[in-house]
Amino acid sequence: MATILDLSVSKRETSGKRAMGRLRRAGSIPAIVYGRTHASTTLQVDGKTFNRIVEHSASDNILVTLRIEGEAKEQLALVQEMQHDHLKGGILHIDFHAISADEEIHAEVPVDLVGTPAGIKQGGVLEYIHHTLEVRCLPKNLPDKLPVDVSHLNLNDSVHVRDIPLPEGVKTRMDGDVVIAMVAEPKVEAEPEPAAAAAAATPAAGAAPAAGAAAPAAGAAAPAAAAPAAAKKK
């Protein structure tokens, strides 16, 4: 089950690209909290603290109790979205979804395939079709990940949504027939034989528009060059 961590945040008065750049350089992360149980409020979070929470979490579903500076009431929230800098690797912005402890929430939980399938020894490849499962549950029941044993899978066998053991109080809205992972036969790439490759290359070279266009152009240039020479002789 996902652990609920405490996070102290402060309200943010500034907005805009330049102000957010200054905020990030100072070590904070801009954030927002919204939801039915809390009015939309812009926040700023200490970068070091939040990065530590993300590093130690098993999934992207992070539950926090927000202690907003200046507000007496604590607010339970789910990290709804994190915007990343895909080049430098930092977190740019966090969306906190204010939730109630007694209302069901929606989340995508990663599926963890446990074990080595028997089909891999027969030359198969274990392929993920869906990395996550869409679940609906109370916040206290939100799982970090859903482990599925795949060691019994033979070649061309698959794991469906109905095969995944869900913890108590967790439901999924996905259809039971949806395939999550399968042991597929590897696609064998036929190596082109040298003779066949050479035969294929010859007509391709003749049919190339650039090569065909270049030949008449070169032919046209030769008479044009010859004409001034003939004029000089006269």
Next chain:
Amino acid sequence: MALLPSRTKFRKSQRGSRAGNATRGNKIDFGEFGLQSLDRGWLKNNQIEACRVAITRFLKRKGKVFIRIFPHKPVTARPPETRMGKGKGSPEFWVAVIFPGTVLFEISGVNEATARDACRLAAAKIGIRTRFIARHGAH
């Protein structure tokens, strides 16, 4: 098989802008590991194919490779020894436009060390700086 569009609306295109970073195709979506570009540039269809061959041969029928880029853009060239003018040249090859952050290839079904080695071989086939990345929680 050469990578090129089956049908295009226009035969020739202008060079276009390569400013900014990748805002889409910049994270791992299909596999567990990937090769991410750190530079901007054009990748020709034969370069993409060379990378794919390098990865698939190294993986030896294990794992799965996802090619995240496609050469949509035609590049024209003038025939040699022709004077300037007389219109734009004819299409010569196809390129994919690469921005910093673009995920070029993804690999699944193998361990990290194998994926890292396969990506190293693929990175040697192209002239742009790249780095190896993994999905959050991949093992």
